[in-house]
Amino acid sequence: MDKNWENQLQNIWLKLGTISSEEFIEQIKNHVELLTETDSQAIADFERACAFDSTGHEQEAEPLYRSALEKGLTGLRRRRARIQLASTLRNNGKIEESIHILREEKAHYSDELNDAVDSFLALSLSSAGEYKEALSLALKALSKHLPRYNISLSRYAENL
Numbered sequence: 001m002d003k004n005w006e007n008q009l010q011n012i013w014l015k016l017g018t019i020s021s022e023e024f025i026e027q028i029k030n031h032v033e034l035l036t037e038t039d040s041q042a043i044a045d046f047e048r049a050c051a052f053d054s055t056g057h058e059q060e061a062e063p064l065y066r067s068a069l070e071k072g073l074t075g076l077r078r079r080r081a082r083i084q085l086a087s088t089l090r091n092n093g094k095i096e097e098s099i100h101i102l103r104e105e106k107a108h109y110s111d112e113l114n115d116a117v118d119s120f121l122a123l124s125l126s127s128a129g130e131y132k133e134a135l136s137l138a139l140k141a142l143s144k145h146l147p148r149y150n151i152s153l154s155r156y157a158e159n160l
Helices: 003-013 023-030 040-056 058-070 073-090 094-108 114-127 131-143 152-156
Strands: none
Touching: 003 023, 003 058, 040 058, 040 073, 040 152, 058 073, 073 114, 094 114, 114 131, 131 152
């Protein structure tokens, strides 16, 4: 896998919504077949999962996310896979597992996707009926991106 492969992948992703879902999935499948290294198979499964997930095929995405993680997906793709798997699980009715994965990510990892973890955790908590905690997480994540009222909103979120 090289930078050219990644650039080509990004060009395919830019087509999402401009071509049919079937054509998009097919282009992703064909592109990941170019990966030949054994350790790249985790990336191939992840990218296929993303393609299915992004086109509304969560049932097909779930086992591919799991496979990518089991095959040792690393780095930012690993974090994305965990977040996206949790979201897919929520959509597939597996809310408790979704919450577990996201709480684990929140407790053990930190990067530029922290607010995404909190946002998807808020969605899962809301689906589980934990509305106050969900609102608190969502408001805390939002408070970091406002031009004003950041501290006030963060305090209100903490007091929910």
